[in-house]
Amino acid sequence: MSTLTHTNGRLTSTTREERLLSFNARYRQQQFTRRNWTLLYGALFLAALSGSVAVSDFSIPGLIKGLPMAWNYIAGTLPTLTLENFWADLANWYWGLRFWLRLLVETILMGFVGTVLGGGVALLLCFPASRNLVENTGIYFAARRSLEFLRTVPELVFALIFVFAFGLGPFAGVLAIAVHTAGSLGKLFAEVNENVDPRPIEGVRAAGGNWPMLMRLGVVPQALPNYASYLLLRFEINVRGASALGIVGAGGIGQELYVAIRQFEYTDISAIMLLLIATTSIIDITCETIRHRLIGQDMQAGH
Amino acid sequence: MNIITHGEIARLRRTNPALFSTPLIVRLRTGALWLGFVLAMAFGLWWVDANPMRIVNGLNKLGLLVGLMIPPHPGDGFWDYVHAMLETLGMAFLGTVIAAVLAVPLGFLGAKNIMPNPLFHFGLRRIYDGFRGIDGLVWALIFVSAVGLGPFAGVLAIAVGDLMIFAKLFAEAIENVETKQVEGVRAAGGSDTHVMRLGVFPQVLPVMMSHVLYFFESNVRSATILGIVGAGGIGLQLSDRMRINNWQEAAFIVLMILVTVAVIDNISRRIRARLIDAAPQT
Numbered sequence: 099m100s101t102l103t104h105t106n107g108r109l110t111s112t113t114r115e116e117r118l119l120s121f122n123a124r125y126r127q128q129q130f131t132r133r134n135w136t137l138l139y140g141a142l143f144l145a146a147l148s149g150s151v152a153v154s155d156f157s158i159p160g161l162i163k164g165l166p167m168a169w170n171y172i173a174g175t176l177p178t179l180t181l182e183n184f185w186a187d188l189a190n191w192y193w194g195l196r197f198w199l200r201l202l203v204e205t206i207l208m209g210f211v212g213t214v215l216g217g218g219v220a221l222l223l224c225f226p227a228s229r230n231l232v233e234n235t236g237i238y239f240a241a242r243r244s245l246e247f248l249r250t251v252p253e254l255v256f257a258l259i260f261v262f263a264f265g266l267g268p269f270a271g272v273l274a275i276a277v278h279t280a281g282s283l284g285k286l287f288a289e290v291n292e293n294v295d296p297r298p299i300e301g302v303r304a305a306g307g308n309w310p311m312l313m314r315l316g317v318v319p320q321a322l323p324n325y326a327s328y329l330l331l332r333f334e335i336n337v338r339g340a341s342a343l344g345i346v347g348a349g350g351i352g353q354e355l356y357v358a359i360r361q362f363e364y365t366d367i368s369a370i371m372l373l374l375i376a377t378t379s380i381i382d383i384t385c386e387t388i389r390h391r392l393i394g395q396d397m398q399a400g401h
Numbered sequence: 402m403n404i405i406t407h408g409e410i411a412r413l414r415r416t417n418p419a420l421f422s423t424p425l426i427v428r429l430r431t432g433a434l435w436l437g438f439v440l441a442m443a444f445g446l447w448w449v450d451a452n453p454m455r456i457v458n459g460l461n462k463l464g465l466l467v468g469l470m471i472p473p474h475p476g477d478g479f480w481d482y483v484h485a486m487l488e489t490l491g492m493a494f495l496g497t498v499i500a501a502v503l504a505v506p507l508g509f510l511g512a513k514n515i516m517p518n519p520l521f522h523f524g525l526r527r528i529y530d531g532f533r534g535i536d537g538l539v540w541a542l543i544f545v546s547a548v549g550l551g552p553f554a555g556v557l558a559i560a561v562g563d564l565m566i567f568a569k570l571f572a573e574a575i576e577n578v579e580t581k582q583v584e585g586v587r588a589a590g591g592s593d594t595h596v597m598r599l600g601v602f603p604q605v606l607p608v609m610m611s612h613v614l615y616f617f618e619s620n621v622r623s624a625t626i627l628g629i630v631g632a633g634g635i636g637l638q639l640s641d642r643m644r645i646n647n648w649q650e651a652a653f654i655v656l657m658i659l660v661t662v663a664v665i666d667n668i669s670r671r672i673r674a675r676l677i678d679a680a681p682q683t
Contacts, residue, residue, distance in 0.1 A: 147498065150491035153484075154552035154633065164548040168557065171547035204448065211445035250659050254538070254626040258643055263466060264459035268449040342536035345630060349449070352539070359542045367543070371535060378534030379527070 175368035192369050198354065202377055204268055205350035209337035212272045216279025217329050220245075223280065224287030225313050231291060231299075245288070249281025253339055257348040268349025275336050275343070283332055290324045291317055323392045330385040330392075337381055341374055470652035482638055482654060486661055489634035492552050492627070493620040496559025500567050501613045507564070508571025515575065526572075532565035537623045541632040552633030559620050559627075567612065574608040575601065607676045614669045614676070621665050625658045 150156070177191040192198075226232050227241035257274035264270045299316035307315060318325075344352025351370060358366040414421050475482065509515050511525050541558035548554050583600035591599060628636025635654060642651040 146494055149487075150495040150498075153488045153491040154495055154556055156495055156553060156556055160553060164553060164557070168544060168547040171543070207445040207448050210441065211449060214442055247659070250622075250662050251655060252622060252626045252658070254629060255639065255655060255658075258629070258640065259463070259466060260459075262643070263463040264455065269451055269455065269459075272445075272449050272451070338534060338536050342538040345538060345542065355539060356542065359546055362546070371539070375531045375534040379531055382530065382534075 175364045175371075177365040177368065191365055194354075194366070194369075198351065198370060198373055201344075201351040201354055202373060205340045205344075205352075206337055206377070206381070208268050208271050208275060208340040208343070208350050209333060212275025212340070213279055213329065213333045213336050215272070215276035217283055217325075217332070219276070219280035220283035220287050221325070223284045224291055225317070227284060227288040228291035230294075230296070231313070231317065241284075242288075245281050245284040247281070248277055249285065251278075253278040254343070254346060257343050257346050261347050266347045266349075271340060271343040271348030271350060274348060275340060278339075279332055279336060283328060286328045287321070287325055290321045290328075294320045327389045327392050330389050334378070334382050334385050338378055341378075466648060469646075469648040472649065473652035473656055474649040475653045476647070476650045478638070478650065482635065482657060485628070485635040485638045486657060488552050489624045489628070489636070490621060490661070490665075492555040492559060492632075492634055493617060493624040496556045496624070497563060497613060497617045497620050499556070499560040500563035500616075501609070503560070504564055504567030504571055505609075507568035508575055511568055511572030512575035513572075514578070526569065529565045529569040529572075535562070537562040538627065538630060541627045542630050545631045550631045550633075555624060555627045555632035555634060558632060559624060562623075563616055563620065567616070570612045571605075571609055574605050574612070577608075578604050611673050611676050614673050618662075618666055618669045622662055625662075 177187065179187045179191070223241055223245060226237050227245055229238060232238045232241075253274050256277050257271055260270035260273045264273065294317055298320065299312055302312050302316040340350045340352075341355070342352050344350040344354070345356045347353065351374065355367065355370050355374075357363075358370060507529075511522065511529060513522055516522060516525075537558055540562045541555060544554040544557045544561075548557065578601050582604065583596055586596050586600040624634055624636075625639075626636045628634040628638065629640040631637065635658060639651060639654045639658075642648075642654060
């Protein structure tokens with residue numbers, strides 16, 4: 099902007115050619131820096147790519163050899179369904195349906211209980227982790243760091259440790275989900291808290307409320323729809339995560355899937371995976387509908 | 402300031418009863434929802450066998466384990482861990498890049514403004530959504546079975562797991578393209594390729610790049626555990642150390658994962674902030 103007015107001020111004393119020349123020079127200069135940045139990023143990208151290829155055993159011959167193998171494997175999991183004998187074939191494919199459904203229910207329950215427990219912990223930790231709600235920076239810092247720890251350690255690592263401590267079975271899985279959920283929801287809840295309208299909080303304070311009352315009456319009513327929405331979103335994610343926890347012995351359908359894959363029960367793999375996809379899709383769609391309604395209500399309540 | 406007396410409140414209560422009481426049907430619905438929630442929770446806790454004895458015993462054992470983890474110590478495997486960590490980063494990077502490259506055409510296919518047929522659009526979107534239901538770890542298991550142990554299986558697992566999500570996000574980005582710029586290029590006499598190159602692409606690219614970086618971050622996290630099922634990287638080392646009850650080294654590896662994830666997050670957040678700044682503002 100300043101260069102523009104500067105040149106504008108000298109408009110009369112320069113000829114058209116001079117102005118064109120200086121414009122050209124500036125254009126060249128800008129293009130030059132831009133190209134340099136692009137080149138730098140490109141070089142970094144290429145370096146990272148070749149480094150990755152080197153450490154991960156990735157090679158084009160390997161890919162050419164591996165992809166048909168993977169494709170054969172996936173094709174092998176598809177069952178033989180014939181039209182004339184369709185229902186019997188289907189029954190044959192889903193021979194373990196009752197058992198799988200039971201495990202599927204277990205998976206969903208693990209996701210549900212884990213989400214609720216983790217959400218409870220998150221609700222307790224989110225207030226001290228909101229910058230606008232605590233004066234003591236030490237408490238804020240401690241709450242933030244502990245939430246960070248809970249959510250950065252992978253869920254599966256918690257599951258491995260809990261399987262050691264609490265024994266095999268879905269309980270360890272529930273705890274792992276709860277711990278991870280507490281970390282990630284706590285952060286999201288705290289972000290919601292930081293965006294609330296401060297006036298209701300001041301109102302409660304002026305009426306003589308103490309800190310828990312401020313949170314309960316000033317913050318929670320504003321933030322509740324967003325809490326619920328994040329909770330539902332997390333539930334979707336956790337059902338998906340619960341399906342993998344069985345691999346380390348923490349309950350749910352993952353255990354059965356693991357056995358099927360290890361023992362090369364090809365058609366079982368596809369049967370269970372389709373069940374999983376169907377279940378998670380249904381849960382996703384249901385939760386999405388509820389979420390939209392929740393947020394819609396929030397907007398109608400008027401801001 | 403006027404003070405509201407009890408009499409006035411009583412009068413208001415008489416004139417506007419709806420303001421002071423919730424209708425019976427709403428109260429019933431709320432009660433039923435809470436009851437259902439509590440019952441589901443109790444059933445879930447019963448199902449997973451969460452009795453107090455078990456919790457106390459488990460916590461004791463957990464305390465013991467944490468005691469064994471302190472202080473975290475790398476043992477003599479430090480450089481092995483560093484190498485495994487680089488392998489993990491490599492897996493995440495390569496998997497993300499492959500998924501992103503393959504997802505570009507899928508994204509154009511799934512965008513409503515490129516493929517206007519609603520049935521096709523709906524079906525394809527459902528397929529994209531459905532694939533999200535499979536966790537990355539399950540893909541890793543499958544690819545370990547298909548192409549053998551090692552990081553290559555991990556790369557494929559990450560690429561396949563992300564492909565459909567990218568396709569969906571890219572499709573949404575393409576749908577949200579501002580039409581004015583497209584029309585501008587067309588009005589200046591641009592061909593269809595020009596429209597794509599100069600009208601659509603500059604708008605879509607920063608959004609796509611930002612998604613890709615975000616997924617790289619999240620893939621670094623998930624790649625750290627893929628090794629548990631044999632797909633290479635630091636997870637393999639971690640599960641090995643746990644299996645032989647070497648908890649000090651296991652704790653050290655967990656700390657390494659935490660530090661690496663924090664560093665990667667930080668770098669990627671900076672680049673994303675720059676990208677979003679560079680994006681053409683409408």
